[in-house]
Amino acid sequence: MTAITEQDRAPHDPFEVIPGIRVVPLRTPTLPPATHTNCVVLGHERVVLVDPASPYPEEQARLQGWIAEEGLTVHAVWLTHHHLDHVGGANAAKEAFDVPVCAHPATAQRLEGAVPIDVELFEGDSPNAVHDIDIGLDVRALHTPGHARGHLAFREEVSRIIVAGDLVAGQGTIVIDPPEGDMGDYLATLARLITEGCGTLIPSHGGAIAAGEEKLLEYIAHRKMREDQLLAALAKREGRPLDLVPILYPEVPTMFHPLASRQILAHLLKLESEGQVERPDGSSGVPGSPIYLSADMAGWTAVLPVFRLR
Numbered sequence: 023m024t025a026i027t028e029q030d031r032a033p034h035d036p037f038e039v040i041p042g043i044r045v046v047p048l049r050t051p052t053l054p055p056a057t058h059t060n061c062v063v064l065g066h067e068r069v070v071l072v073d074p075a076s077p078y079p080e081e082q083a084r085l086q087g088w089i090a091e092e093g094l095t096v097h098a099v100w101l102t103h104h105h106l107d108h109v110g111g112a113n114a115a116k117e118a119f120d121v122p123v124c125a126h127p128a129t130a131q132r133l134e135g136a137v138p139i140d141v142e143l144f145e146g147d148s149p150n151a152v153h154d155i156d157i158g159l160d161v162r163a164l165h166t167p168g169h170a171r172g173h174l175a176f177r178e179e180v181s182r183i184i185v186a187g188d189l190v191a192g193q194g195t196i197v198i199d200p201p202e203g204d205m206g207d208y209l210a211t212l213a214r215l216i217t218e219g220c221g222t223l224i225p226s227h228g229g230a231i232a233a234g235e236e237k238l239l240e241y242i243a244h245r246k247m248r249e250d251q252l253l254a255a256l257a258k259r260e261g262r263p264l265d266l267v268p269i270l271y272p273e274v275p276t277m278f279h280p281l282a283s284r285q286i287l288a289h290l291l292k293l294e295s296e297g298q299v300e301r302p303d304g305s306s307g308v309p310g311s312p313i314y315l316s317a318d319m320a321g322w323t324a325v326l327p328v329f330r331l332r
């Protein structure tokens with residue numbers, strides 16, 4: 023986690039990763055220190071827009087102007103997941119370009135009443151199969167749960183470049199907030215991407231990450247270190263997630279402690295499912311409510327149960 027005061031050093035101007043894969047960072051109401059969400063433009067002339075995310079009309083106009091200048095034809099909007107800082111411009115893009123908005127069924131369910139999903143996307147789907155268009159790249163959808171249940175990443179099969187959404191961050195951190203976030207699923211997703219081979223990662227926030235596999239290994243090692251710290255803390259005494267925050271995240275300002283406690287909860291639920299920790303009060307399921315990018319303040323005040331080593 024990073025303090026809110028950290029400067030936003032991510033690129034804000036459009037940039038090209040390889041011919042046919044371009045990124046237009048758009049200003050969004052996202053989690054600090056990030057201030058922008060990357061809209062990834064897949065294709066040479068016929069293109070798919072991934073996460074045209076900004077709810078701000080001036081940013082939507084900037085994206086539309088850039089697409090006109092580049093001479094591109096938009097055929098679809100694809101969404102990585104349902105979070106507000108990824109879908110805020112989906113309806114506007116649909117209207118501006120007269121194209122379908124597409125996402126995983128779990129994302130469609132979460133966006134009901136806010137962003138209608140015209141076409142459901144599944145593991146293995148390509149622009150060719152779904153829209154009958156040739157974007158000049160071999161792009162496939164990957165179902166990648168962990169941060170969100172309906173999270174999709176998109177991989178270009180020749181370069182192995184991955185449009186990674188919120189699986190990794192070029193700046194800030196990836197929040198795993200249960201039950202939407204699932205630490206076991208998240209680590210399995212990262213391992214899967216390494217096993218299948220990956221090149222450059224394009225995160226939703228921050229610049230492209232050239233050494234993709236190294237970054238994913240780093241992420242897995244980092245979470246493993248947190249898990250070890252958590253087990254060591256619980257070996258000394260049982261505790262509630264919030265009590266464990268100062269031990270695991272001493273650098274995190276107090277205002278972010280409730281969010282940090284949800285990350286610790288995510289680790290505890292994984293360890294519980296593995297039989298390594300338990301709750302003395304005998305409760306089960308996901309306690310409290312998610313607070314990440316949520317206006318529901320109940321999650322901030324919920325008292326989470328005590329966990330101890332088994």
Ligand SMILES: [Zn+2]
Nearest residue numbers: 103105169188
């Ligand atoms: Zn997200």
